[in-house]
Amino acid sequence: MKNKLTLHLLKISVVFIMALLFVVPAGAQTGQGVLNGIEKKIDDAFGQAFVTKKPDQLERITKLLKEQKKSALTDYWLAYAYYLNSLYYDSMGDADEAESTLSKGMELLKSGSQSSESYALMGTMQNYSIKFMNMLSANKAAEEATRNLSKSIRLEPKNLRGYLGLGLQDYYTPPEFGGGTKTEGLLKKALSMPDQPTKNPTMPSWGRKEAYTTLISYYIKKKDLEKAKQYYKEASAKYPNDYRLLSLSKDLL
Amino acid sequence: MIIDCSLYLRICYRLLIGLCPLLTLGQQAFEGRVVDANKHPLSYVSVSVVAHDSMSTLTDSAGYFSLTGMSSATEVEVLFSLLGYQSKQAMLRRGSKESHVLLGESQTLQTVEVWRSMKDLTSINLGKLDIYTNPIAGADALNALQIYAYSSNVDETANPSFRGSEADRSRVFINSVPINSPVRNSQINGVGNFSIFNTELIQSMDVFPGNPPLIYGNTGAGLIDIKTSESVKNSTQLSLSIASVGALINRNLSQDAFTQVYANHQFDGPLLKLNSKGLGFLQSFRTTDVGWNSNWKVSDADRLNFYAYYIDEYAELTSTINFSNGLNQSGKRRGFFIMNYQKSLSDKLNLALNSSYDMGKSRIDFLQIDVSSTSSTLFNSLLLNYQKEGLNVTTGLEYNLQQSSMQGVGPTFYYSNHDSSQTQVVQGDFGLHILESFLHGTYSSNRMTYSLGLRKNVPLQHDANGIKGSDNYFSFQSYIKWKINTIQNLVLSAGRYHNYTEPNVMYQRQALNQTDQLALDYVLKQKSTSFNASLYAKREQGMSNTSYEFLESMASQREIFGLELSVQQNFWKYFRLLSSFSLMDASFDIEGVRYSTSNNIPYFFKNALTFSRNRFNISLTALNRPGTRYTRVINGNYIPEARAYEPIYEQQLNGSQLGAYHRLDLNISKLIPIKNNLLTLYFNVNNLLGAKNQRNLIYTPDFSGSSFEHFNGNVIFFGASMTLY
Numbered sequence: 001m002k003n004k005l006t007l008h009l010l011k012i013s014v015v016f017i018m019a020l021l022f023v024v025p026a027g028a029q030t031g032q033g034v035l036n037g038i039e040k041k042i043d044d045a046f047g048q049a050f051v052t053k054k055p056d057q058l059e060r061i062t063k064l065l066k067e068q069k070k071s072a073l074t075d076y077w078l079a080y081a082y083y084l085n086s087l088y089y090d091s092m093g094d095a096d097e098a099e100s101t102l103s104k105g106m107e108l109l110k111s112g113s114q115s116s117e118s119y120a121l122m123g124t125m126q127n128y129s130i131k132f133m134n135m136l137s138a139n140k141a142a143e144e145a146t147r148n149l150s151k152s153i154r155l156e157p158k159n160l161r162g163y164l165g166l167g168l169q170d171y172y173t174p175p176e177f178g179g180g181t182k183t184e185g186l187l188k189k190a191l192s193m194p195d196q197p198t199k200n201p202t203m204p205s206w207g208r209k210e211a212y213t214t215l216i217s218y219y220i221k222k223k224d225l226e227k228a229k230q231y232y233k234e235a236s237a238k239y240p241n242d243y244r245l246l247s248l249s250k251d252l253l
Numbered sequence: 254m255i256i257d258c259s260l261y262l263r264i265c266y267r268l269l270i271g272l273c274p275l276l277t278l279g280q281q282a283f284e285g286r287v288v289d290a291n292k293h294p295l296s297y298v299s300v301s302v303v304a305h306d307s308m309s310t311l312t313d314s315a316g317y318f319s320l321t322g323m324s325s326a327t328e329v330e331v332l333f334s335l336l337g338y339q340s341k342q343a344m345l346r347r348g349s350k351e352s353h354v355l356l357g358e359s360q361t362l363q364t365v366e367v368w369r370s371m372k373d374l375t376s377i378n379l380g381k382l383d384i385y386t387n388p389i390a391g392a393d394a395l396n397a398l399q400i401y402a403y404s405s406n407v408d409e410t411a412n413p414s415f416r417g418s419e420a421d422r423s424r425v426f427i428n429s430v431p432i433n434s435p436v437r438n439s440q441i442n443g444v445g446n447f448s449i450f451n452t453e454l455i456q457s458m459d460v461f462p463g464n465p466p467l468i469y470g471n472t473g474a475g476l477i478d479i480k481t482s483e484s485v486k487n488s489t490q491l492s493l494s495i496a497s498v499g500a501l502i503n504r505n506l507s508q509d510a511f512t513q514v515y516a517n518h519q520f521d522g523p524l525l526k527l528n529s530k531g532l533g534f535l536q537s538f539r540t541t542d543v544g545w546n547s548n549w550k551v552s553d554a555d556r557l558n559f560y561a562y563y564i565d566e567y568a569e570l571t572s573t574i575n576f577s578n579g580l581n582q583s584g585k586r587r588g589f590f591i592m593n594y595q596k597s598l599s600d601k602l603n604l605a606l607n608s609s610y611d612m613g614k615s616r617i618d619f620l621q622i623d624v625s626s627t628s629s630t631l632f633n634s635l636l637l638n639y640q641k642e643g644l645n646v647t648t649g650l651e652y653n654l655q656q657s658s659m660q661g662v663g664p665t666f667y668y669s670n671h672d673s674s675q676t677q678v679v680q681g682d683f684g685l686h687i688l689e690s691f692l693h694g695t696y697s698s699n700r701m702t703y704s705l706g707l708r709k710n711v712p713l714q715h716d717a718n719g720i721k722g723s724d725n726y727f728s729f730q731s732y733i734k735w736k737i738n739t740i741q742n743l744v745l746s747a748g749r750y751h752n753y754t755e756p757n758v759m760y761q762r763q764a765l766n767q768t769d770q771l772a773l774d775y776v777l778k779q780k781s782t783s784f785n786a787s788l789y790a791k792r793e794q795g796m797s798n799t800s801y802e803f804l805e806s807m808a809s810q811r812e813i814f815g816l817e818l819s820v821q822q823n824f825w826k827y828f829r830l831l832s833s834f835s836l837m838d839a840s841f842d843i844e845g846v847r848y849s850t851s852n853n854i855p856y857f858f859k860n861a862l863t864f865s866r867n868r869f870n871i872s873l874t875a876l877n878r879p880g881t882r883y884t885r886v887i888n889g890n891y892i893p894e895a896r897a898y899e900p901i902y903e904q905q906l907n908g909s910q911l912g913a914y915h916r917l918d919l920n921i922s923k924l925i926p927i928k929n930n931l932l933t934l935y936f937n938v939n940n941l942l943g944a945k946n947q948r949n950l951i952y953t954p955d956f957s958g959s960s961f962e963h964f965n966g967n968v969i970f971f972g973a974s975m976t977l978y
Contacts, residue, residue, distance in 0.1 A: 035297050036311060069314075072337025073297055103780065111739045115337045134781065134823035135865045139382040150483070157553065176926035178486035178978050185508075198334040199306050200299035 034064050035202045038077050043206070046084040053092075058085045073202060076118055079105035080204070083125050090131075099132040116156030116197075117204055123149035123165045127172070145169060158197040161207045163190035164214075171214055180218075187215040209235070213244045220251045228252055283320040283329055283345040287312050287354045290642055295335055295356060303330040303342060320345070339600070357642070376459040376478075377401075384452050388831070388861040388872035388920055391937060391970070394455055394479065395425070395435065395448035400859055400874065402785070402817035402833035403462035403475075407852050407881050407914075408948075409964050411436045411448045415462040416789055417813040417839045417852060418474030419797035421754050422766060426478040427560060428593045430609040430632055431471060431653070433755055437540060438568045439585070449564060453490065453501050454513055454546045456480045463772040463789060464746035467706030467730050468636070468647055468693050473752040473768035473793070481546050481560055485511045486978065494972025495523040509550035516543045524970065531940065531966035536569035536580065554597040563588040572619075573951050573962050574759065576886070576900060577670035579620040587613030589630075605636040617758050620670045624661035624679050624758045630654065643697040653687040655763075657756060669897030671954070681761045685753055686713040702734040706748070714765075724765055726751045744774045754796065760806065766795030781824070787817040805851055805884075805907065808841035813850075815839075831861040848906040851881045868924035873917065880911030880947055889956030898955045911947040911961075916940050929978050936971040943967040 034041075038061075045057035058081055065078045082105030090098035102125060109122040126145035130138045146169060152162035167186035173179025191212070195205040212235035219228035229252050236245055287298045294316025301309035302320065312318045320331065327347050334340040338356040379397065384390055390397035395411040398404045405417045412420035412435075425435040427450075436445030462475045469476050485503035492499045499517035506512055519540040525532060542564040549557045567584040574581070589611035596604045611630040617623075636649035658681065665675040693706040708728040716723035730748030737743060750768045754760070772789040793811040819833035835857045839850040856878060863872035884906050889898030903909065922935040940946075949962040 033297070069296070071297075073335065076336055107739050117336055134829065135827050136386065136829040136863060137781075137823055139386065140380065143380045143382055174926065175929035175978065176924075176931040176976075178488060178976075180929075181486055181978060198299070198332065198340050199301060199309070200334045200336075201309075202297045202299060202311065203334065203336050 034061075034068060035073060035077065037201055038065075039080070039204055039206060042077065042081050042084060045081075046088065049085075049088045050091075055085050055088050058088065072115060072118065075108045075111075076115075076121065076204070079108045079118075079121060079125070081105075082108070083121070083128070086128075095132065099129075102129055102132070114151075116152045116159045116162065119148045119152035119155065120159055120161035120165055121204075123147075123152060124161070124168070127165065127169050142169065142173075156197050158193050160190045160193035160195060160211070161204065163187070163193065164207045164211050167211065168214060171218055183218050184215070187211050187218070191215070209239055209242055209244070212239075213242075213248060216245075216248050216252075220248070225252060283331070283347055285318060285345060285354055286316045287318065287333055287335075287356060288316055289338070289356060295338070298333055298335040298338075298356065301332050301334075303332050306332075376461045376465075377403075379458045379460060381452060381455050381457065384455065384458075386863070386865075386870070388863055388874040389876075389918060391920075392452050393448050394450045394452055394458060395477070398460065398477070399876075400831060400833075400861055401460075401462075402819040402835045402857075402859065403460075403787070405835070405837065405852060405854070405857070407854070407878070410446055412445065413475075413477055414852075415475035416791065416815055416817075417837050417850070418768070418791065418793065421797055422472070422474035422752055422768060422793070424469070424472035424476045424752065426469065426476060427591055428481055428558060428607065429469070429478060429605075429634070430591045430593070430607050431469075432589070432609075433611065433628075433630055433655070434587075434613075437542075437564060437566055438538060439583070449542070449562065450479060451501070451515055451517075451544050453503075453515065454481055454544060454560075456482050463774065463787070464730050464732060464748040464770050465750075466693050466704065467691050467708040467728055467748075467750075468649070470651055470689050470691065470708055470728075471653065471687060471752045473750045473766050474770075474791070481558060482511070482513060482548065485513060489977045490974055491977070492517075492972065492974035495527060495970060496520060497972070510548065512545070512547040514543075514545050517541070528966075528968045531943070531968040533966070534571045534962075536571065538566070538568040538570075540564065540566040542566075556593075556595045558591075558593040560591040560593075561589070573949050574619065575667050575670065576952050576956075577620055577668075578951050578962075579670075582618040583615065585613060585615035587611070587615075601640050603638040605634075605638070607634045607636075608632065620672070621662065621664045621674045621676050622670065622679075622758065624659050624663065626657060626659045626758070628655075628657035630656075644694065645696075646692070646694040648692045649690065651687070651689045651691070653685070655685040655687075655753075655755075656683065658682045659756075659758065659761060663758075666892065666895040666897060666899070668900055669892075669895040671897070673896050675895060679758075679761070681756065683756050683761075683763045685763055687753070688713055700736040702732075702736075704730075704732045704734070704746075706730040710751075726765065726767070740777055740779050742774075742776045744776075745772075746774070747771045760796075762796065764796050766793065766797075768793045781822060783821045785817070785819045788815075789817075790814050805841060805848075808843050808848075810842035811839065811850060812841075813837065813839040827864055827866045829861075829863045829865075831859075831863075833857075833859045843906065848908075849882050851883060851907055853882055853907075854878050868926075870920070870922045872920045874920070875918075876914065876916045878914050880913055882907035882910050883950060885909040885950070886952055886956045886959075889952075889954075891955070900952075900956055911950075914946045914964075915942075915944045916946065916964075917942050917944075927975075931976045931978075933974045933976070934971075935973070937969070939968040939970070940965055941967065 042061055045061050048057045049055040062078060062081045065074050065081065068074045082101050086098045086102035089101060106125050109118050123145045126141050126148065130141050133141060149162050149165040152159050163186050167183055167190055170179055170186060171183040195208060196203055212231060216228050216231050232248065232252055239245055287295045289295055296312050296314045296316060298312040299309060300312065300318045300320060308322055310318050310320055329345050330342060331345050332340060332342050333354055333356060335356060341356055343354055384394050384397045385392055387397040387400060389400045393411060395413055398413055399406055403415055406414040413423050414420045415423055425432050435448055437447050437449050439445035457480050459478045465472060465476045485505060487505055488503045490501040497517055497519045499515060501515035503513050504511060521537045525535060545561045547559045551557055565586045569580060569582045572581045589609060591609040594606040598604055609632045613628050616625045631654040634649055634651040636647055638647045659679055661679045662676045663679040664670040665677045688711040689708055691708040695702055695704040710726055712722035712725040714724040715721050728749055728751050732744055732746035735743045748770050752766050754762065754764045754766060756763050769792045772787060775786045777784040791813040794809060796809055797806055815835060815837040817835045821831045823829050837854050839853040840847045841850055858877045861872055861874040863870065885903045886900040887903050888901040890901055892899045919938045919941050922933060925932040943966050946964040947961045948964045950959050951962050952959045
């Protein structure tokens with residue numbers, strides 16, 4: 001009994017010491033909290049919503065973010081969470097809830113800090129908001145989205161998400177309005193950018209997957225299967241299990 | 254396996270002793286605290302070693318961080334980054350507890366956009382699509398303004414007139430460079446029916462109907478700053494209508510440069526044949542104009558823009574000026590060139606250089622008036638802008654040289670202009686040197702923004718006695734903006750402004766005008782609804798050169814009070830209603846007696862209903878207001894040397910009023926994709942109901958009888974354009 005206890009104490013102590021060994025030199029991760037790695041948390045919750053058919057996890061993160069001290073960072077991630085939540089509602093056919101959730105996110109960005117990342121997210125959300133709009137407001141919203149995405153790039157020329165937003169806008173603009181002429185260049189430019197202009201676990205890094213899938217779709221649409229396959233190969237090496245990439249594979253066979 | 258307590262203690266001791274060097278290493282940390290400009294701690298700031306970005310940490314809720322793991326270095330270069338703040342690199346010393354790092358807020362885009370736009374202040378921003386979808390504009394940039402409550406234009410011309418002021422008190426700019434006479438087919442008093450701007454070259458317009466920032470000079474009653482394109486899509490546009498044919502080419506020359514070139518020719522044949530009744534006063538016209546706009550991003554910090562324009566125009570119309578009715582023939586050739594250069598000297602300091610040269614030659618022939626004019630304008634400005642946190646300061650120096658000369662003949666007596674009238678030589682040389690410096694600043698804190706602008710001229714003008722320095726003036730302006738919440742703003746603004754009138758054949762004078770303004774503007778903007786309300790008061794001194802009312806144009810004091818309400822509501826997915834109401838009380842003073850101005854309108858309703866679906870648009874626009882006021886001639890007194898009757902006016906200036914003005918316009922357009930190209934068809938009917946809106950009174954030579962001159966009747970216009978990508 002005594003030996004068992006001793007062994008147990010020894011195990012606990014070794015674990016404690018090893019934890020000390022790894023944690024302390026790693027740099028005293030003093031700021032660990034809800035915002036550390038927040039993008040992955042929100043993305044995972046978004047995926048979870050489709051599995052459970054409920055956006056509970058997303059709403060829980062939204063609640064947690066609201067409890068944080070308000071800052072440009074919390075506003076950004078709250079807006080991003082609203083954006084994904086809106087995408088979820090829209091895919092479930094609840095357009096009213098999708099629109100209202102999206103509006104909440106856009107309001108946050110409108111009133112908050114004007115950083116390159118905020119402009120990129122705002123432009124992306126504005127482009128998406130067009131589907132809920134009165135036809136007479138759609139052109140104006142597209143114009144504002146372009147302006148915000150351009151501002152994002154002007155503030156940070158290495159922002160992948162700024163180029164991605166402009167690329168998506170061009171891709172979805174009908175050709176008779178000049179769409180599709182800049183898609184390839186913009187998305188290639190997006191892919192040439194780092195995930196983050198400055199490495200930071202609290203800052204956004206999304207967009208590369210979307211840039212790949214849209215560029216591949218663009219080549220498929222243009223019937224340039226060789227280039228589509230080239231980028232598909234590159235993308236699937238990076239994201240082997242991404243369902244959007246997998247769904248494109250049938251068009252490449 | 255048997256392990257007793259002593260063995261356990263021995264193992265623990267040896268583990269701790271063995272790990273001591275590593276733990277000690279961890280304790281000799283690079284430490285510090287990150288704060289913002291207000292010394293508030295910043296949490297979640299990423300702190301990473303530049304040479305080893307895998308070595309990083311985040312600041313805690315009190316802004317503290319501790320970086321360990323660099324075994325031997327005593328100093329290390331670290332990058333601090335946080336969304337919403339400017340990243341910063343700094344050297345940290347091991348063990349120092351005093352490392353305080355200050356992060357500045359993100360560079361705002363005013364830094365790189367201050368020259369492009371001041372719209373965040375008190376202006377109304379209209380994009381290119383706002384112009385194209387405007388129900389009354391006919392795709393013309395300046396005509397687009399007439400649907401808004403702040404436009405008090407009552408003569409169906411394109412010259413902008415804001416809040417009751419005459420058009421020559423407002424100014425139009427392209428990329429912050431002033432453009433005199435921004436209209437085509439201009440008449441004897443300088444007003445015209447269409448702007449000289451091609452909407453395809455416009456990115457947006459910032460409209461300041463009230464107190465504009467004193468970054469802009471020589472304007473007394475609001476301004477419009479037109480911003481040219483920031484980017485283009487490679488395309489060619491061909492257009493054909495019953496009155497014009499044109500082509501426009503947009504080309505990206507490289508990733509950082511583009512150019513736009515166009516040419517248009519306007520002709521009268523089909524338009525006048527189809528609208529012989531509605532445009533009965535118009536005999537003929539032809540215009541040829543070409544334009545060029547090029548933008549070059551020299552580097553991330555430098556931008557260059559070139560804009561050039563040339564027009565050759567001629568028009569013949571029957572008009573009534575100073576009681577004489579006859580054929581008014583006017584022709585003009587004009588060209589101007591604008592260059593804008595912008596440079597970011599640092600993330601806080603920017604420089605802009607704007608230059609333009611404008612020259613023109615015109616001739617006007619109206620009965621006994623036959624006057625040729627030449628004009629040239631040189632403009633140069635140098636601006637410096639500094640920004641830090643909520644502070645934004647711009648200072649600059651501006652020089653504007655305006656020269657014009659007129660030569661010809663005109664009637665000796667203003668009321669006697671017919672074949673046998675006495676004439677006299679008309680000769681005038683005008684020179685104007687405007688040298689001004691300005692300082693303009695805004696400071697934003699939380700929901701409040703404060704602004705102050707000062708502008709002072711260097712007196713260079715000579716008065717009638719040849720004494721230099723007669724034009725000493727000082728302009729100032731201020732506003733307080735309260736952002737009530739994300740959808741509501743309230744702005745209280747006041748200012749004193751100065752501007753010079755531009756001489757024309759009718760009014761050959763170059764007068765200095767002063768305007769004092771006070772305004773309260775409220776804006777509510779939601780997704781489907783926007784609502785604006787404005788209350789304003791103005792006092793204007795000086796004479797106007799664009800007034801149609803001869804006596805009123807002599808008045809040197811005007812007071813204007815007004816209220817504007819407008820609402821725009823989108824509904825049922827495909828509909829939009831734009832509705833505005835303005836109320837104005839405007840009067841002028843002559844020898845201590847107050848009279849109503851000709852445009853003193855108790856009410857002005859503007860309503861537009863638009864339906865848009867499947868690339869089909871239809872809109873109906875209604876404008877309703879009382880008629881303008883005028884001074885009726887009650888009798889004529891024959892003057893032998895004039896060989897004409899001199900008018901004897903009613904006692905009360907502007908004591909009479911024209912009939913109420915009602916106009917209903919219909920606009921229809923359809924966009925048809927053809928492969929990857931776009932065909933646009935449009936059909937407009939102005940004054941759909943053919944209302945006979947009175948414009949002026951025409952008298953018999955002895956003033957014993959009179960009849961009315963009318964605005965356009967029913968006018969049909971249609972055409973098509975094809976955009977090829």
